[in-house]
Ligand SMILES: CC(C)[C@H](C(=O)O)[C@@H](O)C(=O)O
């Protein structure tokens with residue numbers, strides 16, 4: 530019987546298997562941010578176990594609320610900073626160099642095909658876009674990961690989603706993943722890995738694949754995963770050129786992680802995306818999704834473009850293509866947060882920041898901030914936000930606020946229209 534990519538990664542990292550269902554894996558990367566890691570650090574310190582298994586395999590950032598907004602967040606940052614220094618963690622990103630973890634770490638080349646990655650953050654699944662097994666974990670697992678470099682997982686079960694056809698203009702990876710979550714529901718992939726394959730994925734950029742994998746957790750998935758190919762190797766080339774003579778060599782090496790044709794899946798779902806239209810959430814669950822046309826005309830107060838889902842340069846370009854030469858609708862606030870300093874400076878160089886500013890947007894530094902309602906754009910009670918983020922939970926961006934998840938095209942079109950609107954007529958105008 531052949532193996533899935535997840536089964537291959539698990540087999541290659543197996544340290545111990547206490548039972549058929551329970552596999553302890555060696556970790557290649559342990560990622561850390563200032564919301565969940567300080568709790569793990571303090572607990573390790575208290576237990577007299579203040580050690581890290583390998584400082585080169587720990588990647589840490591202050592990203593959720595940065596610059597600090599109050600004494601509590603300042604202390605969370607300080608705990609991270611002191612810890613990184615104490616343990617000689619070189620890949621630690623503080624103010625000026627920091628960005629949203631799931632955008633920053635891929636950009637630094639920290640994740641490679643076949644890797645095992647954990648983080649105390651639910652959207653760690655984003656890194657599966659590189660053909661890695663990347664999972665969000667709780668504090669105890671994070672502590673063990675930091676201390677010993679291992680983590681225990683259930684034997685992998687995979688749901689394969691085959692994406693066929695081709696995407697129409699103005700329809701993006703965000704619309705695809707919203708449509709998938711609508712179809713399989715918020716529990717559809719619980720305890721499963723979602724393997725995204727098919728011609729649509731093959732054609733996607735790494736940015737689009739990251740958007741796809743980012744929201745696997747919103748369907749309950751442990752991880753989203755794409756098979757590493759030429760697109761992966763080209764993205765990683767600056768980091769792997771010491772390992773391979775040519776990109777072709779990298780591509781052929783990475784095929785060892787491809788799922789075998791006779792691998793066994795829990796479930797296989799095939800979706801033709803050719804007739805897919807822009808999608809948007811309503812309600813407070815990410816599977817409450819409608820065609821944008823069904824919600825057209827719903828008023829909004831704020832537009833938020835950013836986050837680990839859609840704060841990359843490709844996303845800012847999409848939004849700017851609609852905003853160019855236009856203004857925010859009266860009464861609508863616009864906030865854009867490039868997800869990393871590199872994206873910010875690229876956006877500056879490309880004139881994208883100017884487009885946002887001319888349209889009336891407030892441009893923020895890279896941070897999670899408003900995405901989880903912690904800072905930098907919190908909604909007031911009764912307010913509505915058109916957002917490129919990944920969660921529309923009740924009160925997510927502020928108590929009593931409502932979030933509609935959508936693509937950067939749809940968010941930019943909503944900014945101009947002042948209501949939810951079909952972005953397609955706004956393209957190329
Ligand atoms: C703060 C963190 C633990 C949280 C997560 O795990 O997802 C955050 O990133 C979020 O998106 O709500």
Ligand code: SF4
Pocket residue numbers: 593629630631650652836837838896897898900901918919
């Ligand atoms: S951008 Fe939002 S979803 Fe992503 S890690 Fe930050 S808070 Fe979580």
